[in-house]
Amino acid sequence: MIIAVLGPKGSYSEKAAMQWLAENGSEEGYILEYCDDIQDVFSSLATGSAKIGITPVENSIEGSVGVTLDMLFEHDVSIIAETVVAIEHCLLSRGRKKDIRIILSHPQGLAQCRQFLKDHFKGVELRTTGSTSHAAKLATEFEEMAAIASRESAQMYGLEVLVPSIQDREQNHTRFLIMIRSGDAAAGSQYPAENPAVKKGIYTGKTSMIVGLDRDRPGALYEILEEFACRKINLTRIESRPSKRALGDYVFYIDLEGHISDDIIKDAIYNIESKVGMLKMLGSYPMFKNNHL
Numbered sequence: 001m002i003i004a005v006l007g008p009k010g011s012y013s014e015k016a017a018m019q020w021l022a023e024n025g026s027e028e029g030y031i032l033e034y035c036d037d038i039q040d041v042f043s044s045l046a047t048g049s050a051k052i053g054i055t056p057v058e059n060s061i062e063g064s065v066g067v068t069l070d071m072l073f074e075h076d077v078s079i080i081a082e083t084v085v086a087i088e089h090c091l092l093s094r095g096r097k098k099d100i101r102i103i104l105s106h107p108q109g110l111a112q113c114r115q116f117l118k119d120h121f122k123g124v125e126l127r128t129t130g131s132t133s134h135a136a137k138l139a140t141e142f143e144e145m146a147a148i149a150s151r152e153s154a155q156m157y158g159l160e161v162l163v164p165s166i167q168d169r170e171q172n173h174t175r176f177l178i179m180i181r182s183g184d185a186a187a188g189s190q191y192p193a194e195n196p197a198v199k200k201g202i203y204t205g206k207t208s209m210i211v212g213l214d215r216d217r218p219g220a221l222y223e224i225l226e227e228f229a230c231r232k233i234n235l236t237r238i239e240s241r242p243s244k245r246a247l248g249d250y251v252f253y254i255d256l257e258g259h260i261s262d263d264i265i266k267d268a269i270y271n272i273e274s275k276v277g278m279l280k281m282l283g284s285y286p287m288f289k290n291n292h293l
């Protein structure tokens with residue numbers, strides 16, 4: 001089983017993969033494929049090179065990972081699970097704090113530490129990289145470079161942790177999606193049906209979809225939401241993204257509590273289909289629940 005994640009080794013995406021495998025009691029029999037960027041994770045699923053792809057979708061400080069949302073729209077993938085990883089960013093370098101001239105990280109890493117950077121490194125050049133672990137790898141080259149990345153990356157690339165826990169809020173969590181190519185039952189059947197947590201009833205279901213209105217008119221979104229509200233279906237998230245067809249034209253990403261096999265969810269979606277221009281189901285899967293978060 002090949003699992004595509006954002007690389008190189010030491011990324012939070014790798015951590016998400018390990019955590020999800022541990023949650024499912026299946027830490028053996030897989031190979032991680034380290035991709036350069038999130039698009040490549042989706043391409044790897046599309047070509048069949050990987051059976052499973054894992055990408056970040058949302059962070060508690062910085063919000064959505066837009067490229068993952070866009071790829072969900074463009075590619076035929078099904079979400080089979082989600083997992084939430086606690087993110088502790090550290091400032092890593094080979095050199096000393098006072099010598100740092102350039103700080104590297106993934107745009108999400110830089111954004112989650114925006115205030116720290118303003119307070120302590122005003123004027124220092126910030127450079128974006130494909131991932132936090134890629135930043136750590138590059139920071140090994142020069143003493144005046146530092147990376148914002150995980151403690152694990154420091155160990156992996158032989159860097160010092162100059163400042164631990166530098167994100168702008170102590171609580172920092174990123175949610176990751178675990179996906180298969182749509183219709184790839186061979187990969188999907190192992191998860192989550194065999195998921196021990198599902199069997200134990202720890203998880204409840206969650207369903208994700210993308211909805212496009214046929215045209216912009218008063219009450220169009222309300223009519224869709226009404227189908228959920230009247231059935232007491234709880235939405236866990238709704239977000240608009242540009243459809244990319246024209247300025248001001250949007251699609252809506254909706255997550256809700258419940259599984260597509262539940263009758264009320266089926267009914268709501270059946271009714272919505274006749275009211276919208278486009279409806280793309282992204283999957284029903286176990287909702288991540290961790291009481292420690």
Ligand SMILES: O=C(O)C(=O)C[C@]1(C(=O)O)C=C[C@@H](O)C=C1
Binds near residue numbers: 065
């Ligand atoms: O750069 C990494 O290590 C990633 O896995 C990507 C990513 C993201 O895109 O959100 C994952 C978790 C953190 O929020 C910061 C970066």
